[in-house]
Amino acid sequence: MTQPVRIAQLSCGPEYSGVQHEIEAAAKEVGGEIFFPDIALKDIMRDFQEMGLDVRSPDLRLTISRARALVDGRVEADAVFIATCFRCAEAAIVRNELRRYIHEHSKLPVVSYSFTERTTAGTLLTRMEALTTIARRRALLARETQQGLTLGVDSGSSTTKAVVMKDNRIIGTGWQPTTEVLKSARDVIEHALNEAGVQRSEIQAVGSTGYGRFLVGKEIKADLIQEELTVNSKGAVFLADRQHGPATVIDIGGMDNKAISVMDGIPGVFTMGGICAGASGRFLEMTAKRLGVDITELGPLSMKGFGGRVPMNSYCIVFGTQSLVNALAAGSTREDVAAAACHSVAEQVFEQQLQEVDIKEPVIMVGGTSLIEGLVHAMGELLQTKIVVPPHSQYIGAVGSALLASGFIRDD
Incomplete structure (x- = not known):
């Protein structure tokens, strides 16, 4: 059984606004486990003073100390989720500074979020999925080349795109506005396969991303179903050769x-x-x-x-x-x-x-x-x-999916 990704929560306010349950539900859905770093009372004032952030809120001071504990290695975590209320200016400053501090002084993936009382697990899902992916699949995300014959599909809110890649080259594309999610996906896949001159049976691995990734991924039996944050960043640097x-x-x-x-x-x-x-x-x-x-x-x-x-x-x-x-x-x-x-x-x-x-x-x-x-x-x-x-920038999600999906090609 796969161990859950331990996500350290640094926050002020979600437990008072009813949002905490939504945060934990979103993390659980993607195989994450939220926890609050344990801090000794004597460390809070020291960490607060050393950080130099002049805040009045006791909860924010605790949040600062928890961030220091993660960076110093006093508390172990796989990823960090920073959350503060969008109405609080003081909290916004702390949120941004801690995000920068953790990013610069550790290798922990970090996402920050300003919540409202209406924040739901659904609005947090993509962020949590990206956090767990970076923590769990760094080797896959480090992949620099596409191999074999793969298909990537990006079922976006406005448009649906498909790309066929072969040995690090794009050989077929398909694009159309998203109307019926599954029909749009089938149409762009057919167009991309026809342009590439290959049959669906020849495709060795398939990846899907975008808002419709789960529905489309199930339909096309995707080897990789991945949120767009990690997929798009991979596709972007690949196409830009960076x-x-x-x-x-x-x-x-x-x-x-x-x-x-x-x-x-x-x-x-x-x-x-x-x-x-x-x-x-x-x-x-x-x-x-x-x-x-x-x-x-x-x-x-x-x-x-x-x-x-x-x-x-x-x-x-x-x-x-x-x-x-x-x-x-x-x-x-x-x-x-x-x-x-x-x-x-x-x-x-x-x-x-x-x-x-x-x-x-x-x-x-x-x-x-x-x-x-x-x-x-x-x-x-x-x-x-x-x-x-970069060239083909409008196909970025499909390209990233096809690239990462090649990591699932079997050698036999």
């Missing part, structure tokens, strides 16, 4: 966004989510529709405009759309509105998520939105760096 050293992966998706700090192909610190769909690819889809262009035309259109001429608030997708309507009614050009929408999404990702990840170059943008030139340009301006968009 498998050694640090990298930062940004994936602005249809429903949520991911920012991942990667070292030698293995994700370290990552963050997932966003306040509202106004910071996602869905808002850009709505922008394109309102401007009367296809989403593929939004990038070139935005590069012809100047977003600074248009006030834009897309923290909420409803108010963001209202900003679009008001700007057009006031005489703003379609080009300026497109540029403003791209800048607004990039700015929100920068403010909400990239502050929680140590940005190390190269910065790699992946996913369908990485093909929108104006968004990539806006992100590059905010980060003051050249953004890398």
Whole structure:
């Protein structure tokens, strides 16, 4: 029987808000076990003073001491989950500092999360799955090449993608909007196999990822069913040829966004989510529709405009759309509105998520939105760096799945 992954919880507040049960349920579902590091009372004040974080909350002081115990080796763990209430500014500072501290002084995978009273196990599941995967499958995630003939399927919230790979090369792809999850998966698989010129029976291993990974994985008898955080980071550094050293992966998706700090192909610190769909690819889809262009035309259109001429608030997708309507009614050009929408999404990702990840170059943008030139340009301006968009970036999850699935090919 596989031993559960021991996840040390550093937190303030979930036991008072009713969220603790949800945290433990999410961890249990992916083979994890939550525990609170035991700390001697005499160590709390010493650790608090040595860390130099001037906080008043006794719970936060305890959290700081527990972090020190993990780094010093006084308490053993396989992974760390840091959780604080999103309403507390003091807790947010401690959360971010401890995440950085543990990441820099240990090899423990860390995820931080700001919870609300409505946080459910479902919203935590992908994060917990990534934590347990990194702790349990480091050897698999360190895989640098794809071997044999494998298939990867990414059943995303907006689009479904499939990739056939053979001996480290992509030989077939399939892409279409996600409608019926299983039908969309079957269609893209058929397209990828036809383009590759191979039969399904010839495929040696299959991987699935994305929101529909469990349903699709069961249907196609996948050897690997994996959350998108680890899969996307592996696919990104593979396609960008940055498998050694640090990298930062940004994936602005249809429903949520991911920012991942990667070292030698293995994700370290990552963050997932966003306040509202106004910071996602869905808002850009709505922008394109309102401007009367296809989403593929939004990038070139935005590069012809100047977003600074248009006030834009897309923290909420409803108010963001209202900003679009008001700007057009006031005489703003379609080009300026497109540029403003791209800048607004990039700015929100920068403010909400990239502050929680140590940005190390190269910065790699992946996913369908990485093909929108104006968004990539806006992100590059905010980060003051050249953004890398690798070939086949829109197939990133399928590529990562096909690559990792090759680790399940039998030699016989």
